[in-house]
Amino acid sequence: MRHDAGMGITVLDREVYSMGEAARVLGVRPARLRGWIDGYSRGGSVYEPVIRPERTGEEAVTWGEFVEAGYLREYRIRHRVSLQRLRPVVQLLRERLGVPYPLAHARPYVANRELVLEVQDETGIDRDLAMVVIRNGQLVLAPGAAAFVEKVEFAPGDGEVLRIHPDDRSSPVVVDPLRSFGAPAVHGIRTENLYDLFAAGDSVAEIADGYNIAVSDVEAAIRYESRIKGQENAA
Template sequence: MASTLLDRAIYSYSDVDRLVGLHSGTARRWLEGYARSGRFYDPVLREGPTGSEVVTWGEMVEARLLAEFRSHQVPIQRLRPAVVRLREEFGRYPLAHARPFLDVEGRELVRAVQEEVGVDGSLRLVVVRNGQTLLAEATQRFNDTVRYDDSGVVARLTPIARTPEVVMDPLRTFGQPAVRNVRTDTIAEAFRAGTSREELADLYELSLDQVDAAIRFELIAGSEQAA
């Protein structure tokens, strides 16, 4: 069930960019690689280019984590050696499992891999403080926005921390952001067409706060991708 969930192919590259706040084209580079100045850079989140135009739930989750590091000046590409090694230890989607982050031995393994491949300090997934291996700030922010199922894989996530009411679940609303199983884009489109907040709340049996969260999410998602 775990691998089946993570393997669900339900997104486009533009979906990933918009939903986790990346510049247009970033998800494709992370997942398919890219060429620059005559050199090809391998994907960060795949073993190699696939030519596929669809993105799996597991890849969406991993992109959500990497998005927490996007403000750093160090290229995300430098994380690839660590992801390759972690894939050997945890499977196809190493960053979509609980074990590397919640399990003490798992965090120690991540720390050892980081040291082995020489991950830049600003890109480290875990750090050592007072003799303990803990989640780095960016990793902790990611971990605070996901929920793991009984098998230990991410089954639900909050795409943007500023709107915690909005969640994504690969088994509901085709994996698109929603509040209480109502897609945020549906709510926002109706609001733009002139339907009042109160009418939307009544129509979909939502609170005004939930309606506002859906509209706010769509505004943030659009503005962050364009930024």
């Protein structure tokens, strides 16, 4: 497990995925995800990672890295911009909040919005990539950050992200690093397994009966997997 010196080990340090597995769950291309997490080289130029403090070459992806990549994905889909611009923001937040995975922690979204605004001003980040904005005299989350927060559950006391609801809170699909080896699941059943049965010709009712779950749960799993498969080349 990886963590910065002086920072305690939490669930965010847990190595949950390979790079390919994380890319599938997030619905992004493996090469793009590897660039976000561990940097890349192109045309003789080296691009440092957005998520890791420095390149390591490690293929294992921690829960914290996965969660941060999910945050970056929201911005990539919304604005189609180079996320290298976020790198200095992530670095400063890591230093000033004292947490190794600042985008996977409640502090910048809840308790430390003023600090985030200061970091944004210092780094001169584009408005499209801002985490917080001033609206009607109030400091609020920007749309990308707000959409991300709606999908996650934080540990009590403004802590780290414990699990993700990749569609929304009303959906039974959950990604939890401590269950189903981090695979998206419905009541502990992998959504990929449910989708594969449906793709092989089983009816939704047959699948639901076989796993003793509601038809709506199977339908949610199929919708999720269909969406992810459709987004793999978009993010």
